[in-house]
Amino acid sequence: MIYLASPYTHERPTIMQDRFEEACRIAGELMGQGLVVFSPIAHTHPIAVACLLPRDWQYWEKFDREFIAASDKVVVAKMHGWKESRGVRAEIEIASGLGKPVEYLYVCGCGGCE
Secondary structure, three states, X not given: OEEEEOOOOOOOXXXXXXXXXXXXXXXXXXXXXXXXXXXXXXXXXXXXXXXXXXXXXXXXXXHHHHHHHHOOEEEEEEOOOXXXXXXXXXXXHHHHHOOOOEEEEEOOOOOOOX
């Protein structure tokens, strides 16, 4: 199973929504290739919205640790905000600490996300 790391939290709700939609698109593309993917953003954003749960890394860290541990590798989506994302940095550290491979997926052609 692939754990898809992508940025999410932002001060502007519209950017969080855009990041959710992009995570869904990326996860869907990978699934369309026959890969088994868990995207914490795509899979939990609707739950967080429906149940008024927090949307920050501090709340979701314990869940993400479990999913990273169950995954074969972590794939980091290099989309806007990935370098600044506290959650993405932590997910990389967790994966590395568990000896899980970390790969990077270029998803933006702007040149600023690399």
